[in-house]
Amino acid sequence: MLDLRFIRENTAAVRRAISDKQMPDALEKLDQLLLVDEEHRLLKRDLEEKQAERNANARLVGQLKREGADAGELMAAMAALSDEVKRLEDRERSLQTQLDALLLEVPNLPHASVPYGESEHDNVVAKEWGAKPTFAFEPRPHWELMTARGWVDFEVGVKVTGAGFPVFKGTGSRLVRAMRNYFLDRLAAAGYLEVVPPLMVNAASATATGQLPDKEGQMYEVTDGFFLIPTSEVPVTNVHRDEILAVEELPIKYTAFTPCFRREAGSHGKDVRGLNRVHQFDKVEMVQFCAPERSYEALEEMTRIAEGFLEELGLAYRRLLMCTGDLGFTQAKKYDLEVWSPGQARWLEVSSVSNMEAFQASRLRTRARPGGVTGKGKTEPVHTLNGSALAFPRTIAALVETYQDADGAVRVPEALREYLGVARLE
């Protein structure tokens, strides 16, 4: 979240950012926040004054009693003050609760380099790589290719769970496993520490990374107050919640392979055909905690890593710089990578790399200082970033469509051969 004092002192900039992000509801929250903040600050001064008086007198009572003197009169006089303190404390608590809730509703500011735009149509194509493949035959979409060979079974997924839960089988399943090892090996070599996080998180974690409040509808909520993770960003970023990191250890880089669960309510049509949009999918994620002055360097680095995978796999892609209107609530800057799907003649988003700056770190109460928790000096903010490298189903879709032969077999790009052990998926 944004720092309350920052909001107070830069209200115009915050207002502007909210409207650039096309989040009108947040404007109302901001106005409420400023009102509550004003009342809260006034009340708190009054309260603290009375608390100080109460504390002093309570101490005096103790002293009188120790000396054997009669404290009855003072204690009686204290009752009224004490009631007043209690009343003010109740009010203060209520205002603090409101403040906390409202603060969670104010979105992050876009970075200065983010272009203005009202919607996804205004995103900027920052680069394109690779030639879209051409075919001597009509390329088929992945759902035809993969179901024909039994690599994925949508119908059995419907039976077992419901729509959007495809079942990978045989060669399809091995492809998933190969990609998992391929991505993780490369990321480990790039200095990312591999972790296997929980697939369910509590509300505190979901709040810290920004899924709550308001976006609970996008997650599956299970019993005991847990949520299935929509991305491993949530559990992995929360690893350092409530911690003071050592500046010397930054940047801290993690990678994780996990399934991701998304309700995707309201999606329909060609968007959800085949593997385009499913409720459960695998993804390898990168997460980074770094010094503020390095975070935009890190954003480029992480984006390059994700692009490197697509280049190694020989898949045509483009990088989009997201405009203000398509930035998420927590994000200051974001790149999306879209891979070309020849069988569908459209772009598919396979990666999203974002810099949250200090926004998540503030919700996480993660900060840094030389020497870490036992170190000296003031704590400093850290920046958090995350990015997919890559989302599996769409990458698989683009891969089989790109490398399909007329007979429906699929050539295996060089990078994956050592992991699959074959040059062609028959």
Place this chain on the structure above:
RNA sequence: GGAGAGGUGUCCGAGUGGUUUAAGGAGCACGCCUGGAAAGCGUGUGUGUGGGGAUACCUGCACCGAGGGUUCGAAUCCCUCCCUCUCCGCCA
């Protein structure tokens, strides 16, 4: 799931209603000492938020797992929840 014990600062650890502004120790930092170091001695050492002087200064308030309550006053008493440990049960 049942029974019991327990959660105190970076760590260990005292503390069952009032000189605790959280004892003491360890660690860490700085200083003294030393040829240099160790030992020794001294000083300092949390987070958050507000006020004042506004670099390293002073000061209010809150925080002893979390949240409520009792009281003039709560780490200490009561309630709810979370977590850890031991034993039992169940179990991949």
